[in-house]
Amino acid sequence: MDGTLRTGTGDPIPAGRTVGRSPGRLAWMRLRRDRTALVSAAVLVLFVLVALAAPLIEAAYGIGPHDQFQRRLDGFGMPLGHAGGVSGEHFFGLEPGLGRDIFIRLVYGLRTSFFVACTAAVLSTLIGAALGGLAGYLGGWLDAVVSWLTDLTLAMPFLIVALALTPTLALRFYGQRDEVPPSFGVGVLIAIFAVFGWTSTARLVRGQVIALREREFVAAARASGAGLGHLLVRQLLPNTWAPILVSFSFAVPQFVTGEAALSFIGVGLTEPTPSFGRMIYQSLDYLQTDPAFVLFPGGTLVALVFAFNLFGDALRDALDPRSAR
Amino acid sequence: MLRFLLKRALGAVLTLFTVSVLTFGMFFALPRDPVSGMCPKNCDPQRLERVRQELGLRDPLVDQYANYLKGIVAGRDLGGAQGGRCDAPCLGWSYVNNEAVTDTLARVLPVTVSIVVPAAIGWLLLGVGLGMVSALRPGSWWDRAAIGFSLTGASVPLYVVGAVLLLVFVYTLRWLPVPAYTPLATDPLRWAGGLVLAWCSLAFLYSAIYARLFRAQLLETLSEDFVRTARAKGLSNTRVYGKHALRAAIAPVVTVAGLDVGAALGGTVITETTFGLPGLGRAAVDAVRAGDLPMIMATVLVAAVFVVLANLLVDLLYAAIDPRVRLG
């Protein structure tokens, strides 16, 4: 199936090939032929662009995330007009109560969400790849320790520990009365995700490395005198991109919803950091009175996570053609 | 087999021990006066001091921990204000709830179990069903619809699903009562009626994982040698699917399910909060909010016990189900 022509006479030059198609390039070509992958990737790119260009969008839109429009609320603090105050001026309407613009808050919330989720995913994937790779290659006691660490991590109830740890850490670093800067909250959130999120990457990478380490190209490098660094980084790592990329692409949406879940129990990001999760959580109070307020952030979140999951599936299929059917 | 079991059991005990040390360290060693959190704002200094004394907070940390462990294994005497003698799995006394921690646990655990067990059955059936539908006709509209449905479940935060369900079925249509917990033994119908929305939300959320996992596994095993051999031997499709492929494909699903159920039994925090059900997850959140240390320790530990036990069980089941697995 690899397109190599074997005629059985002499050493045939494989037919009809351009030079230097790496396995990565081939996966890329498979991905490009996949319609689901294309659509979900386009959606993701759009989200990323919006997140990156948030200040530009603010400038063009003319409304900031903290601007309040109390005049457009009625006596009960509910937005005037239909669908939660949707108008040419306020694309997605206004928040009940404070009267802030939902659209621009979503744009900034997206930015925070992406930043937190992507940073945490990079960290957790790095930890997982390093631990899984070492455990898989060296085996023995190190492998036992890593698999025990995995069990330990999985045994700690994530939400409860996060709930308990977040204020405790703030107290540790800032004392009872100090103002805790927003960046600290973001940092703690990322750290918690990274510490709890590495296990699945580690498991995947470990499995891949175990399958690879007995291959003769690893032996060839050892026979040439290669050290552990070369073996892991130059020989094995290039062959573990598939599980690493796939687990990264699943970690990001997991952390996006994770932030939303933490907001729900009150340990997500706090004001004034714009946050998707907190916005959705706050909107739930208005489920009956102002459903549009639930719909816009909720719909955006679902679209984002859905696109990520679809893309992750497509990526896995493209990287592992055996699973694509 | 026995050696394998022994090794796993030893690892499990070590994991639990470490969880307890970590929890203990996290909450006792950090610079937060555990007592001030336990007592409302204007609480007199004498009472605070007495509580400190009774909790043994003046002792060295190692002693405190040793006492705690001793309480779990052999029980201990907590002193008059804490209800005196505390029997064998003694997890301490909660000043907030004013009762022994084990009593609180005995009250909240049945709620969580009542949520998780039927929900797990639901998500397994739904997930495996959807996965099978899409694996039998990969690429078809059935496949897409099943995967799309399950992916939606994975993409919506549970509390949003819960809120919408509540709005529709409880507040608008009034088909269901406001969710509440009634013990199964008291009134099975009210038990189910009060929990059904929680079951549905959880099943919707989790089925996605299972549908995708089962689909991938089934496709993989269908292309494996032993399935092809079975076909070549002339077994009918039903036999091939039923006897060989399903059996092999279900093994990883069992692994994941075991771990998920284990984790969920440790407290379905979001579900319980959304539907206002007084389970272990809610108790944990309340304990953290109130700074109720013995209760925090207990909930974390109980959650860890569930995960570890599930892990052990899964290993055994796995060996029993998958014809290819040998114990290593």
Added chain:
Amino acid sequence: MTAGEPLLRVRGLTKHFPVRGGLLRAVDGLDFEVRAGETLGLVGESGCGKSTTARLLVRLLEPTGGRIEFAGQDISRAGRRALRPLRPQMQIIFQDPYASLNPRHTAGQIIAMPLQVNRITPPDGIRARVRELMELVGLDPEHDNRYPHEFSGGQRQRVGIARALATGPRLVVADEPVSALDVSVQAQVVNLLRRLQRELGLAFVLISHDLAVVRHFCQRIAVMYLGRIVEIGDRDDICRRPQHPYTRALLSAVPDVARRDRAGRVRLTGEVPSPLDPPSGCRFRTRCPSARERCAVQEPALIRRDGGNQATACHFPAGASA
């Protein structure tokens, strides 16, 4: 090529793998030497310990016992640091041309790897050296940015050969270098190896389960059975006057020899015993047509008989002193 210290000297080399069910004696006491520029063929059925021997010689494995001397230096227990300066001088070619090349590296990267690992900078630079090597093994140097999956099996094996030659080794161990290839390609690769061996003056240990491959290539041949050498000697002696029943059996399987020597034909029957529990006395006795009582009691030593170069481990060698 007669005088001088041997480049490789192996004494009592053993490798036992602890496995479930006991000790697996994969290699169980080998003695042989290879001089500079000399070719030694190692033949034996699958599972007799050839690959394990190959991996021991280039110290991918640590021996359980015995000694390996390379260029006068004992390397049997040497660590990575001590082996470092010797690595460029001894290289290995693997059997499987698919598994032995990193699928994510280009041919150029693969061939350059030993140079980079050993921080060797050739006079004209690494790229020029890679092109030179590719030409040497009969590959188009323009294909240096192709990936392994874009080559045919034979071409891949050539890439593996070029990699082994990159550092200019004095000893090359080739473990079944052609047995995974199409028959038509096998001859080409064998011829390439032979040409390279002559042009570069390499010492060669060529491992094969097929006596026919080794016979045309090697000056000396060692026959292995269940982790031991049962007969070793010059090619002509081994092929014309095989003394060990096992060697005779192997020769009978080679088509043109079989035709010539119909009378002395030996057929192998039965299964190879497990290296977990080798037979007492002579390990070949369970399949040997000339086995007698003594064979079950006493293990035959590998000894020379005619004062020649041929040594045989058999109590009742055929044609001895005949």
